[in-house]
Amino acid sequence: MHFVKAKGILSSKNGMNLYRGCSHGCIYCDSRSKCYHMDHIFEDIEVKENAIELLEDALTRKRKKCMIGTGSMTDPYIPLETEIGNVRKALRLIYTQGFGFTVITKSARILRDLDLLQKINEKTKCVVQMTLTTFDEALCRKIEPNVSTTKERFEALKTLRDAGIPTVVWLSPILPFINDTEDNISGILDMCIEAKVYGVICFGMGLTLREGNREYFYKQLDHQFPQLKERYIQTYGNQYIIESPDNNRLMRLFHQKCSAGNLVHNNQQIFQYLQTFEEKNLTRQLCLWDLVEK
Numbered sequence: 001m002h003f004v005k006a007k008g009i010l011s012s013k014n015g016m017n018l019y020r021g022c023s024h025g026c027i028y029c030d031s032r033s034k035c036y037h038m039d040h041i042f043e044d045i046e047v048k049e050n051a052i053e054l055l056e057d058a059l060t061r062k063r064k065k066c067m068i069g070t071g072s073m074t075d076p077y078i079p080l081e082t083e084i085g086n087v088r089k090a091l092r093l094i095y096t097q098g099f100g101f102t103v104i105t106k107s108a109r110i111l112r113d114l115d116l117l118q119k120i121n122e123k124t125k126c127v128v129q130m131t132l133t134t135f136d137e138a139l140c141r142k143i144e145p146n147v148s149t150t151k152e153r154f155e156a157l158k159t160l161r162d163a164g165i166p167t168v169v170w171l172s173p174i175l176p177f178i179n180d181t182e183d184n185i186s187g188i189l190d191m192c193i194e195a196k197v198y199g200v201i202c203f204g205m206g207l208t209l210r211e212g213n214r215e216y217f218y219k220q221l222d223h224q225f226p227q228l229k230e231r232y233i234q235t236y237g238n239q240y241i242i243e244s245p246d247n248n249r250l251m252r253l254f255h256q257k258c259s260a261g262n263l264v265h266n267n268q269q270i271f272q273y274l275q276t277f278e279e280k281n282l283t284r285q286l287c288l289w290d291l292v293e294k
Contacts, residue, residue, distance in 0.1 A: 002044060003046075003048075005049060005050050006050060008054060009048070009051055014067065015069045016068065016070050017073050018047075019047055021040065022078055023080070023146055024106065026106075026144045027144075027221070032216050033210045047086070051086055059093060062099075066277050067100040067274065067277050068101050069104075070103050075107060076105065077105045077106075077107035087113065098279070102126070102127040102274050105129070111156055114163060114165075117160075121166075125166075125280070128166075128168075129274070133171075133173065134188075142225075143178070150188075154195065158194070158195050161196050169197050169201070170200075176232070177228060180250060186253065189261065192261070200270075202251075205246065205254075206241060206242045
């Protein structure tokens, strides 16, 4: 790891990255793409040493409360978080200043902060977004070698359910010729139904490849799935969007199972839900005033 002093912490859409780079080792990681201008070795995690001070200042200056998000570029619950603790410090600030929170992760480490997640959710709204890609534990270890297994993430989703914290699952990416099977999609959605997630985000059965992450992906294919790289090159060339040959059939299955399991599966509706700030204490107060007036 290495430390830097950042100039800012919140994006225009109130997202933040406390770290840059990752040690999960997922073979398909888009954050390796050169367009993100990460000018250091990806596994050499960049730590923003003044992140918490910047966040406190940014939240203090906010005129309106909103949802604060993290995890879109770098999973904040990498092993280094256990040592640095920036996520937990950020959660304390978000709670004390009355903001909502949402996070995207693949790690069961998030349960370390269950107490703060509950406090935020009791006061405003906290939504945990968990990525699930494969129902097969052995395959999970191949394509996501250093992250919590699918079973561990499933158990975390159930723990969050029992704690009253809403969850959303990202069904992404689905790798052609690897995990683009009916059994895999059904298995993941059965988990989502049992865990009573709010909804499942899916942009189609496939992945994206561009300069930076394509080279890493192909290198890992050579290591884990010999000869499969050649099939990708022959089928897709240098395409950015890599769609499974079974996309249409699998998407029909996806929508059917989500509908049957009462899972929201409209991406726009889910994103609207994630972005909408709710102040629960205020809602309760208004309800009480309504009763008094009546």
